[in-house]
Amino acid sequence: MLVKVFGAAVQGIDATIVTIEVNSSRGIKFFLVGLPDSAVKESHERIISALQVNGYKFPSRQIVVNMAPADIRKEGSSYDLPLAIGILASAGEVHSEKLANYLIIGELSLDGSLQPIKGALPIAISARTQGFEGFILPKQNAKEAAVVNNLDVYGVENIKEVIEFFNGERKLKPIIVHTREEFFQQQDHFTYDFADVKGQENVKRALEVAAAGGHNLIMIGPPGSGKSMMAKRLPGILPPLTLAESLETTKIHSVAGKLSKNDSLIATRPFRSPHHTISQVAMVGGGSNPQPGEISLAHNGLLFLDELPEFSKNVLEVLRQPLENRHISISRARYSLDYPASFMLVASMNPCPCGYFTHPTKPCTCNPGQVHRYLNRISGPLLDRIDIHTEIVPVPFEKMAEQRASESSSIIRERVIKARKIQEERFVNHPGIYCNAQMESKLLQEYATLDTKSLHLLRNAMIRLNLSARAYDRILKVSRTIADLEGSNAIKPHHLAEAIGYRNLDRESWGK
Numbered sequence: 298m299l300v301k302v303f304g305a306a307v308q309g310i311d312a313t314i315v316t317i318e319v320n321s322s323r324g325i326k327f328f329l330v331g332l333p334d335s336a337v338k339e340s341h342e343r344i345i346s347a348l349q350v351n352g353y354k355f356p357s358r359q360i361v362v363n364m365a366p367a368d369i370r371k372e373g374s375s376y377d378l379p380l381a382i383g384i385l386a387s388a389g390e391v392h393s394e395k396l397a398n399y400l401i402i403g404e405l406s407l408d409g410s411l412q413p414i415k416g417a418l419p420i421a422i423s424a425r426t427q428g429f430e431g432f433i434l435p436k437q438n439a440k441e442a443a444v445v446n447n448l449d450v451y452g453v454e455n456i457k458e459v460i461e462f463f464n465g466e467r468k469l470k471p472i473i474v475h476t477r478e479e480f481f482q483q484q485d486h487f488t489y490d491f492a493d494v495k496g497q498e499n500v501k502r503a504l505e506v507a508a509a510g511g512h513n514l515i516m517i518g519p520p521g522s523g524k525s526m527m528a529k530r531l532p533g534i535l536p537p538l539t540l541a542e543s544l545e546t547t548k549i550h551s552v553a554g555k556l557s558k559n560d561s562l563i564a565t566r567p568f569r570s571p572h573h574t575i576s577q578v579a580m581v582g583g584g585s586n587p588q589p590g591e592i593s594l595a596h597n598g599l600l601f602l603d604e605l606p607e608f609s610k611n612v613l614e615v616l617r618q619p620l621e622n623r624h625i626s627i628s629r630a631r632y633s634l635d636y637p638a639s640f641m642l643v644a645s646m647n648p649c650p651c652g653y654f655t656h657p658t659k660p661c662t663c664n665p666g667q668v669h670r671y672l673n674r675i676s677g678p679l680l681d682r683i684d685i686h687t688e689i690v691p692v693p694f695e696k697m698a699e700q701r702a703s704e705s706s707s708i709i710r711e712r713v714i715k716a717r718k719i720q721e722e723r724f725v726n727h728p729g730i731y732c733n734a735q736m737e738s739k740l741l742q743e744y745a746t747l748d749t750k751s752l753h754l755l756r757n758a759m760i761r762l763n764l765s766a767r768a769y770d771r772i773l774k775v776s777r778t779i780a781d782l783e784g785s786n787a788i789k790p791h792h793l794a795e796a797i798g799y800r801n802l803d804r805e806s807w808g809k
Contacts, residue, residue, distance in 0.1 A: 300393045302383035303400050304376050305423055306369050307416035309634040310548045310589070312423035314400070316365045317376070319383035324359025331364030333371045340374065340405070344381045347409035351457045356388035370631070372586060375414040378403030378433075381456060382463065391463050398430040401459070409456040413437035413558065418544075418551040421445040431471070433459060437558040441551060443474040444544075444561050474561050480543060483564035485707075487533040489526075492705040496692040500527055503687040503799060505709050508534045509716035510778030511732035513620065513642040513682060515605065517801065518689030519656040524645035527689070528601045531643060532568050533706035535599075536717045542597045545637065549596055553589045567598030573607040581615050582636050583627040592619050595640040605644040606674035613679055616642070620682045623735075641734075642683065646675075657690055672802070684734060684771045686801040716781040733778045738770065745773040751793050758797045772796045 299320045305312040329338055345355045362380060364371050379401040385391040402420060404412040417438035422445055424432045431449035432442055439452025449471040453459055461467035491501060500516065504527060507514040516524045538546065540562075547563045550556050556563075571580065571591045582590030592600060602608060619625045623639040648654035649668040654661040663671075717732065723744060724730040736744065747755065755772065758764060773788075776796035780788045 298387050298389060300383055300386040300396060302379045302386070302396055303429070304364075304379040304402055305400060305416075305420040306371055307419055307552055308369070308632075309587075309636060310419055310545075310552050310593075312416060312420040313366075313369060314423060314427055315369070315371065315376075317379050317383050318363040318365065319380075319387040320361045321356055321358045321384075321387040322361075325357065326359050328359075328361045329364075330362070331367045331371060332369065333364060333376075334373075336374045337364075337371050337376050340377045340380050343374070343377055343405045343407060344384065346407040347377075347381065347405045347456050348385075350407065351409045351455070351460075353385065353390065353460070356384060356390075358388060360384055360387065373415070374404040374412075375402050377405035378411065378456060378459065381405065382459060385460065386463075391460055392465065393463075395463055399433055400424040400427075400429045400431075401433045403433070403435045403453070403456075405456060410454060411435035411437075411456070415554040416552045417442040418444070419548050421448060421450065422548075424448055433462075433469075439472040440474055440559065440561045441547070441556055443472040444476045444547075446476075476562060477540070480540065480562050480564050484537045486565065487706065489530040490533060490706045491530050491709060492703050494523070494527065494530065494703055497523060497527065497689065500687055500689050501704070501709070503685055504531055505534065505713060506775060506778055506782065506795075506799070507531075507641070507643070507685050508536075508709075509713045509782050510684075510720070510774065511641055511734040512684035512775060512778065513644075513734070514685040514687065515644040515646065515680075515683050515802070516687055516689050517646055517648050517655070519647060519654075519659070519691065520652045522689045522691045524689055525601075525603055528570075528599075528603075528643050528645065529568070530706060532566050532599060534709045534713050535566050535641075536710075536714050538564065538566055538597060546597045549589050549593050549637070553594060555594065567595050568601065569595040569599065570601040570603060573602075573604055573609075575608070575612060577609075577612050577615050580612050581619070581625050581627065583629065583634070587627070587632060587634055589636050590625070592616065592625060592638040592640060593636040596637045598640060600640045600642050602642070602644040605646040606671055610674065610676070614676065617678055617682065620679075644683070647671075648688075655688060655690060680802060681771075684775055685799040687799060688801055712782060715784075716778065719781045719784075733774050733781070736774055736777070741770060741773050741777075745777045745788060747773075747788055747793070751788060751790050754790050754793055755797070758794075762797070762800075764797075764800055768800045772800060775799055 302317045304315045306315050386393040413435050421442035425448040433451045436452035436454050443450040451469040462469050543562045569591050578584050580590050619638040625636050625638045627634045649663040650671050651662045653659040720732050776788045776792045779792040
């Protein structure tokens with residue numbers, strides 16, 4: 298008897314429907330074809346044990362299983378459940394009338410219980426797109442998949458529940474998630490607040506400008522000056538995620554297996570902070586079993602690189618293309634994948650090997666050559682993609698002892714949201730452009746024009762401060778954002794002056 302059961306394979310952050318054809322006939326052999334990997338082939342033993350423990354018998358017949366399309370490699374143990382149901386249906390122990398209406402995914406334990414899978418959300422989206430009536434999967438992933446509307450999602454704990462459901466002996470209750478209600482309730486939950494930060498007003502301002510325009514930023518300062526502390530508070534002033542952004546972000550984390558069983562949609566912007574020993578593959582994604590890297594996990598959020606010069610030069614150089622194109626293409630012998638990677642890069646570093654080159658009281662023990670070599674660990678092309686460079690110094694005791702509360706993140710966030718709305722309206726006719734940091738030369742000529750006085754100021758600054766030519770576009774982008782924060786249509790000289798002040802590492806005299 299030939300039956301068809303439907304599963305799914307995840308490629309990148311999207312899913313492809315896999316048709317599992319099972320045919321039973323006279324004989325005793327078991328054949329599994331369709332480009333399965335070792336984990337899929339091992340499902341035979343797990344299925345036998347799961348059926349025996351739950352009072353069912355593996356058919357004593359010849360079983361041939363084909364997983365189509367055969368040109369897509371089937372990886373992982375999530376095909377255990379559809380394979381088991383297909384095998385029982387081909388032997389007549391499970392009614393096959395309703396199998397075509399449901400997508401089935403799940404990993405079996407030896408006792409028949411189901412283990413969580415990766416990629417439940419993109420699989421659910423694909424199931425709805427392909428017109429399936431329902432989606433049966435492990436209970437741990439049910440809330441994640443249930444955010445997809447117009448699809449009945451059933452979370453099950455044991456294979457016996459699935460068998461009884463198809464045989465009409467049990468009714469399964471679909472999981473209901475109030476997506477919008479839960480999403481908007483969680484949007485303002487942040488652990489860290491700028492109200493706790495004493496002093497550092499110039500750095501707070503730089504972070505506000507970076508958040509308002511989506512600009513990449515680097516903080517340079519001695520140890521203990523608060524670089525990491527400030528970076529952790531940056532997500533609290535970024536604009537809230539839209540539902541579309543949240544869905545895309547959740548898909549990436551679902552494929553990577555980063556969602557807990559209580560998660561449905563990610564409601565706050567991601568904050569990723571990898572250790573400086575990270576490898577190239579872990580940063581950009583890929584591997585023998587392809588997974589999104591840190592730059593994709595930071596999509597629509599922040600990638601924080603603490604102690605930037607300590608990262609491997611090869612790791613830093615692979616960031617150049619994603620920072621420019623906002624996606625990463627990974628091509629290997631066996632596969633080619635695209636992952637989204639639209640993130641804000643926030644980095645921190647010491648000014649020299651000992652860390653005290655810019656410290657107001659502690660002397661630096663490094664010679665000029667050491668300082669220069671330390672700064673040269675960051676290549677010019679990478680530095681060219683960082684719009685704002687800000688110096689940070691330790692807070693004096695008088696500031697730390699102040700009882701007066703600082704400005705809260707919620708107040709700063711309101712200003713950032715207003716500036717972003719101005720940019721959304723400005724770029725409404727430019728698909729793919731959402732903030733000032735994404736502007737190219739053509740858009741700069743249209744939206745960042747300077748009057749005679751401002752042009753004279755910029756010319757003098759580039760000559761007197763020895764600014765490099767690559768700073769020109771960055772200064773215009775940042776000054777456009779500063780003007781947006783002030784609600785000004787035109788870029789004024791004081792906007793330009795502030796933007797020029799954020800190009801410290803472009804000065805030829807810096808670090809000498």
